Amino acid sequence: MILLGTGGNRKTDEADARHVAQVALFRPDLRQVAAEDQTTILRLLTERRDDLVHERTRVLNRLHAVLRDLLPGGVATGLSADKAAAAMKRIRPVTATDNCRRDVARDLLADLRRLDRLVKDNEIRMREALAATRTTLTSLRGLGTALAAKVLGHVGDVTRFPTEQHFASYTGSAPLDASSGNNVRHRLNTRGNRALNSVLHVIAVVQIRDGGRGQEYYQRKIAEGKTPSEVRRALKRRLSNVVYRIMKRDHRTQLAQAARHTVAL
Structure with missing residues (x-):
């Protein structure tokens, strides 16, 4: 390990790689490198799902806030794309500002539906990948x-x-x-x-x-x-x-x- 602790500003990626290889020669207990398998696919899919769910939550919260300004009393919690679409049918814009809010709400609803489809597709792929592991x-x-x-x-x-x-x-x-x-x-x-x-x-x-x-x-x-x-x-x-x-x-x-x-x- 001394090799990895020396070099200072002289260290480069090539030198680091050489030092790691030299240390590994004297450590037979290190984990062997293996090809990527089904578990790698599962990690990619779960990380993608987490990103999609976080983005969906952000869009849903923003849509909830916009609808609150468009409808008296706002909308109930537990909002979904279908519930938002039903609520938006009651909107009757009066001012140009309200018209802009309605347009933003429509865009957000479209984003929400798209994210719902992506989450569903991701879950299908995840289920298939999980079944392949026979866990x-x-x-x-x-x-x-x-x-x-x-x-x-x-x-x-x-x-x-x-x-x-x-x-x-x-x-x-x-x-x-x-x-x-x-x-x-x-x-x-x-x-x-x-x-x-x-x-x-x-x-x-x-x-x-x-x-x-x-x-x-x-x-x-x-x-x-x-x-x-x-x-x-x-x-x-x-x-x-x-x-x-x-x-x-x-x-x-x-x-x-x-x-x-x-x-x-």
Whole structure:
């Protein structure tokens, strides 16, 4: 590593690449380079979906604000393209300013419909790409298509994590010790992959709300005197283990299927 820490202003991309290669020669434990696979496609699709959803939210908020200035009392929350179109039929512009607002609202409605189509198309492609991986992640309560695709897209090859603890560290679900004396406490871990941490949070919230083992665990820990935040963090840690085990099991299954296929040939 000394090679990478020297050079100062003499460093160039070519020199950096040479130094990295020389260091790698003496590190046989480094992860092997592999060709991009279905998980890369899933990550691209999930990132695209996030961008589309954020843009849709921005357009929807702007449309809501414009309609508020055009209609007495505005429009209700939970606005959609169809609801906005129905509301706009009641608009009767009086001034040139109101005419401009109506034109802007029409443009925003067109943008919203376009984004709705793009989100729907993205979800179809994501569902097809997820099916090609033959994952069983969606069997976990609270883990739907979009979240499963995000997990696979960010994790990639699960075998690069030798243990559940390594995986939990990567997802940022391993709480940090904040104990003092006999008072055992843990605090939030803000490190790790925040996208995966967010996925675990959604699963935990859904399980706490909808019942099952997650809700039972939550209620039991609350009864023991733990705070809701502490229990959610602990549940996320347990869910991290579950996700890891499912992915490891899927990996073993796919290896066995590949081996049987090779023998059959």
